[in-house]
Amino acid sequence: MHQRPTIFFLHALGASADAWSEVVEHIDGRYTCMPLDLPGFGAQALDGRTDTTALTDWFCDTVRRVDPVTWIVVGHSMGGKIATATAWRASRGAVGLAGLAGVVLLAGSPPAPEPMDPERRRTMLGWVQGESISRTHAATFVSDNVAGRLGDAQFERAVADVMRSDPAAWRAWLETGSKQDLSTHVGALPYPACVVAGQCDGDLGASAQAELNLPHYPLAGAVTTLAQAAHLLPLERPQEVAALINRLAASAFTRALPGEFLGVLNAARTDPRMRARLIARNLPPDVQAPGALDAGALAVLAAIAARVVDEPARGQELARRIDIGLAAGEGDGWRFAELPPDGQAWMQALACLQTLAGDFCALPPQAQIALLKSVQDGTADLPGDSPLSGNQLRLWFQDACAQIARVWTSLPATMAAMGYDGFSVSVEGGIARGYDQVGQDQSEAWQLRGHRA
Template sequence: MSTSPSSRPTAFALHALGSSARAFDGVAEALADSLDVQAIDLPGFGDAAAMTGTSIPETIRHVERAIRRSGATRWILVGHSMGGKIASMVAARALAGESELFGLAGVALLAASPPVPEPMEEDRRRQMLSWAQGDAISAEDARTFVDANVGTGLAPDADARAIDDVRRTSTAAWRAWFETGSREDRSTDVGVLDLPALILAGGEDGDLGEDAQRRLNETVYPRADVEVLPGVGHLLPLERPLAVADAIRRFWTTSAGVGPAVPPDVAAVIASPRTSARTRGLLAQRAVADDPRATPQALTDVQLATLRVLADRVVPQDEPAIDIALRVDTQLAGGGGDGWRNADLPTDREAYAIALDALAPLRTRSPRELDTVIAQLSEGTYDEHDHFTAAQFAAWFEDARVDLVRQWLAHPATMARIGFDGFANGGDDVFTGFALLGADEREDWEMLPVIPR
């Protein structure tokens, strides 16, 4: 497996209980044009059945090692059933900067087990535990398990694969999930994850169908799209691999993959010990694509639209662009800023509202007219509103320009573009710092691009 950084978007797929990486073969084939699907055998299952460390923390470490070894620097997690709980925990750690991983763009959950205890009838739990008292699950019990988890049935090859995977599952791992893993409440560890998410449910699924997904997983992912596959039971990637692949492809192209990409070499530095966990977490969150359906929190819809028009002229961007106006709105809603306020202006939130209301007609102006108004705002000659003087407009526009540029510069893709790597000074165990400080001198680890003069 490669360890060199790679820019190809990757989906790391985590399988269900009694399954294996092979469950995603059909999904991977159908997604080959869009994403590199790398399915991972979890400890105790598939080709990793001999592994003895099957607790949730050990499984998380196993997945994180596989992602690091892959060299992927822009990726999503796909978690099916049991794998969904693991995916949510890996995602939380990546967004917090705790795992020396960088590049998480979204999460797709397939009939996923939630971070809280999985809903399950105790009679069924006892029955399935009874199947794993020996060295292997019998063919008869494997047949019962698969039949109970499908809707309209499986194709012969998928059915044979499902039965075989149940039978080669470690009975110790099987018992560990039912006795411990599925019962654990990891909601505090996961929290609420503000990133693109897709939640798929089978229309014929029982405990983990649409209702459970909306109650237990959608609340974790406020940006989630929930889709139901009619006639499908619990084994989504085996029952409907093409439908699952289509949903994941749409999710990538319309949501998770729409933001600017951080170059692989830069992403590798962010993921390395040279970058502190706290800084890595902040950069991971900033790299997440903006929500195209987001509604403003501090501004009105018209005010945000006006700010976007100004942003396009003040900080012109190549596609795909960062929605820096939306990020300024989030900053205003949270009371953030640069730590000072002009004495001639009201609070930032009030000043933005007054100025943007006055400038609302700009949304229909030509670029030349926009540039004329922008020049007047900068020069302190814009005086077309009762609530602000020309000097107040100039003071506000200076603050607004600073806010817009700060949000643009804060994105790790922008840092890469301008060749900034000052974030990579360590800080967890030891302050690493820099050895070479001369102009145009670069250390061996510095792989960031420099803008030509």
């Protein structure tokens, strides 16, 4: 397994891995950069891969072969459609893709049919009537897709890339790949993302990105527009593009799982549905999902969660996941009869704690712990108008600790720290694989080291 975080780069129509040269120069040295020649471009043979599905197959196979511990994909134009199709497969639990941490789209071709002026499409198809694209047509293509003048070396390199494009690959993208509609399958993807457009881009500018790509990436927030740039962003604005990639990578890779754990998660013995659930669990909670708690109550719950699991960095995430669950009516089927319904009980209990503390979040950790211990043993001094009695608050806190612990242990990062691999018991041919070695202090070669004698 390749242990360094990896960034894969997928280029645009008529380009090659060389198009990323200036961008890669400015990528953080902690990451391995892998610019790829897509089939039919650069030095990569087409080999019959003429639609988005086949191109995505090829890229997914490449990722599996490299076997990175964690990775993001940067897709430019044509490469953007492949990147999104890959992210959809990863989110569905495809084998070998569990390490995907984020996506960057640069003037990305969307999952829906790519908007393109029909006359321009016909003109570009007319360029590949012979065995190759002429220098005149290649130069026209490059010039038409930039807002200003490229440096001479950049321009010549870009023109050379267009000229060595396989005419069959060029034709296949314009006639088939760009027109494929994957949007109904893709839906909203859970990955951190950055969606970028050039201010002077025509068909794939900011409005097209907002309409056709942004809805698939809720965590992206908004389209980032680069001023005085058109479509060839890696050539026109390499430093700004690299800065955006570095920013996303720095955030996304903080959630990377250990390589050994990912190896089990990516293994064929792990059911794709389980892999998809754990992938989703390792990503940030859905920012758009409704919650049951107001901002103040959520902050108090985050502080409590941080104390209960003694992991301050996880407090906000645990609170948000519990909040989403409360709003959705999720539960474990258990509730103390003395307590009101869950949503009401949590709001009232958190209000009680805020009243007891004055400002629970402002207390130092040891003071928070002391107050929670008084709640736990039923000695908290509640005012007479408190919505819950001391015993009710004690019972709620008992239930809250259990819920916080359940959510915490359901996170893949916690499973990895515990050496838990019980999720990897896939069903094959109607028979659960399970374990062959079940005796005391026995383990199997595929298991995590934490389980080995």
